C-alpha cells in the first residue's frame with residue numbers, strides 16, 4: 001500500500017482530548033533471570049531519589065507541550081520496580097502531575113509493586129499519595145519456579161503483599177503470572193492460577209515466558225541445561241488459564257489480560273486503542289498527536305540532560321498508513337477486536353478497500369473472524385497473533 005497522508009482536520013480522528021502518563025522507574029533489587037527490561041539492580045536510595053527528581057523536572061518541563069488542552073485520566077508507574085520509590089517520592093511525583101496537568105477526578109493511578117519490597121505502611125503511604133490501583137508482580141506461587149526465575153520474593157511474600165494492600169484500602173489490585181517456565185507442567189501452572197484466583201485480584205495478566213537473548217534463562221536453553229516447555233503445552237497452559245478465568249468470572253479482554261467486569265486496565269487499553277499517552281523517564285515511549293517518540297535509554301545521558309527535550313532519543317511522525325496499521329494490529333490484541341465502522345470514520349477510508357486480500361486470507365486460514373462490523377482473532381488467531389499482525393505491518 002502507498003503511504004497515505006493524514007487528514008488532521010477529520011473530527012473523528014483518534015482521541016486527542018485525554019492523555020495517559022507513563023512513568024518509568026528503572027531500578028530493581030536484583031535482575032531476574034529472564035528479564036531484558038530497561039532496569040538496573042542495586043541502586044541506593046540517593047540514586048533513586050535523584051532520578052525521581054529528574055523525572056519530576058521532565059514531567060513539569062513538558063507540561064506546556066502536552067498539558068493545557070487535555071485531561072490526564074491515567075497515570076502508570078511502571079518499571080523496573082516502582083515500589084522501590086518511597087511513598088514520599090511517589091507523592092512528590094504525583095504532586096507535580098496534579099500541579100502541571102488537568103487530572104480527571106476519577107483518574108486511574110497505578111503502581112507496579114514487587115511483593116518483596118512492600119509493607120503495609122508503604123502501601124498505606126502509596127494510597128495517601130494518590131495511587132488507587134496496585135499491580136503486584138507475583139509471577140508464581142511455586143518456590144522452585146520463583147527461584148529459577150530469580151525473583152526476590154516468596155509465595156508467602158505475595159500473599160502478605162496482597163493482604164497488606166487490601167488492609168491499606170486498595171480495591172483495585174492486579175496480579176501478573178508467568179507460565180511456560182522450563183520444567184513446568186500443566187498441573188503446576190493450574191495450581192498457580194488457583195492460588196492467584198483464591199486471592200481474587202480484580203485483574204490478572206498471564207504471560208508466556210519468552211527467553212530473551214542474553215538473559216540467563218536464554219543461556220540455559222541454548223546451553224541445553226534446561227528444556228523449554230513444548231509449544232503444545234505452552235498453548236494448553238494458555239487456554240486452560242482462559243477457561244479458569246472465565247469460570248471465576250473474569251473477562252478475557254486482551255491476549256494476555258483478564259479482569260473482573262469494569263476493572264480492565266484503562267491505561268493499557270490506551271496502548272491498544274491508539275489513544276494518546278506520554279512516557280516520562282529513562283527509555284520511556286510515547287504516542288501523542290500522531291507522533292511516536294522515546295527517551296534515551298542511557299542513564300548518564302538522561303540524568304545530565306539540560307532540558308527535557310534533550311532527553312529524547314528519536315521521534316517518528318506517523319503517516320496515515322502507520323496509524324491504520326497500528327489501529328489494526330494493536331486493536332486486534334483486544335478480544336473485542338476492531339470496529340470496522342470506526343476505522344472508516346477515523347481514517348475516512350473503507351477497511352476492505354485497503355486490506356481485503358490479507359484479511360480474506362487470514363479468515364480463510366481460521367485466524368480471524370468477522371461478525372458484522374467487528375473483526376477479531378479466533379482461538380487459533382490468539383495463538384498465532386504475531387503472524388496475523390505481520391500481515392498489516
Ligand code: SF4
Pocket residue numbers: 027028030031032035036037039079080081114137
Ligand atoms: S522485577 Fe521486573 S523489571 Fe525488575 S528485573 Fe525482575 S522482571 Fe525485570
